[in-house]
Amino acid sequence: MKKTVNSIRKAKSSGQKIVMLTAYDYPTALILNQAEIDIILVGDTLGMVVLGYETTRDVTITDMIHHTSAVKRGNETCLIVSDLPYQSDKTSKLAVEHANQLVSAGADAVKIEGNKTNIIKAIINADIPVMGHAGLLPQTTETFRVRGRKQREANQILADAISLAKAGCFAVVLECIPSPVAERITGSISIPTIGIGAGASCDGQVLVTHDLIGLFDRFKPSFAKQFTNVKKEILRATESYKFEVQQGTFPDADHSYK
Numbered sequence: 232m233k234k235t236v237n238s239i240r241k242a243k244s245s246g247q248k249i250v251m252l253t254a255y256d257y258p259t260a261l262i263l264n265q266a267e268i269d270i271i272l273v274g275d276t277l278g279m280v281v282l283g284y285e286t287t288r289d290v291t292i293t294d295m296i297h298h299t300s301a302v303k304r305g306n307e308t309c310l311i312v313s314d315l316p317y318q319s320d321k322t323s324k325l326a327v328e329h330a331n332q333l334v335s336a337g338a339d340a341v342k343i344e345g346n347k348t349n350i351i352k353a354i355i356n357a358d359i360p361v362m363g364h365a366g367l368l369p370q371t372t373e374t375f376r377v378r379g380r381k382q383r384e385a386n387q388i389l390a391d392a393i394s395l396a397k398a399g400c401f402a403v404v405l406e407c408i409p410s411p412v413a414e415r416i417t418g419s420i421s422i423p424t425i426g427i428g429a430g431a432s433c434d435g436q437v438l439v440t441h442d443l444i445g446l447f448d449r450f451k452p453s454f455a456k457q458f459t460n461v462k463k464e465i466l467r468a469t470e471s472y473k474f475e476v477q478q479g480t481f482p483d484a485d486h487s488y489k
């Protein structure tokens with residue numbers, strides 16, 4: 232059964248943890264769909280882990296549309312959420328236009344960074360569900376550090392999450408905040424919280440798939456648990472191929488036409 236915004240909302244009251252991972256291409260979407268996770272995020276981390284940009288700020292709406300449509304072709308049952316990239320939500324008009332483009336490419340909802348309530352309300356008024364994002368905001372931050380260690384900053388993140396819920400977001404990502412702060416927020420709002428570096432009390436978890444499978448090691452956040460090391464396997468296969476081509480043992484008879 233296809234996951235919906237409503238089924239994600241209900242997961243909070245039923246206590247079922249929400250499982251979200253990123254995908255940017257067709258084969259990864261096929262795998263996440265087969266694993267029956269709840270949400271595929273076409274995140275703007277695309278810029279760093281796939282396109283080789285220095286930051287997520289270089290990602291364009293054209294990049295996001297292109298990769299959202301690839302993910303859509305590989306997915307049947309997960310809810311697809313696509314990021315509105317940096318500056319694509321500069322005005323309500325632009326944000327609605329770009330959110331519509333992402334939906335046309337296959338997104339079921341969009342994610343937007345920060346407490347931009349007017350822009351969020353405009354997108355929701357255009358019948359597009361919105362996921363919020365509070366705590367560390369990679370599109371605009373100058374320093375990648377844990378947010379909310381100081382009481383004032385923690386209170387501000389709580390206020391942001393409350394305001395995102397009031398604006399009509401169906402869920403909110405909490406990035407890089409201490410577990411007790413995430414626990415307090417999760418207990419204070421009626422929509423699900425989905426944590427990344429925010430501890431176990433959140434209603435769900437998200438990771439960048441390239442971190443989970445060990446495919447990108449240029450930047451390794453300490454909260455990102457590596458469940459396997461695909462880079463090692465690709466390197467091993469590449470070196471074996473190189474060796475066999477150089478030795479003249481590939482292709483052999485089994486891999487040649489008679």
Ligand code: KIV
Nearest residue numbers: 253274275276427437
């Ligand atoms: O772009 C992304 O992958 C994200 C996650 C880090 C939540 O926003």
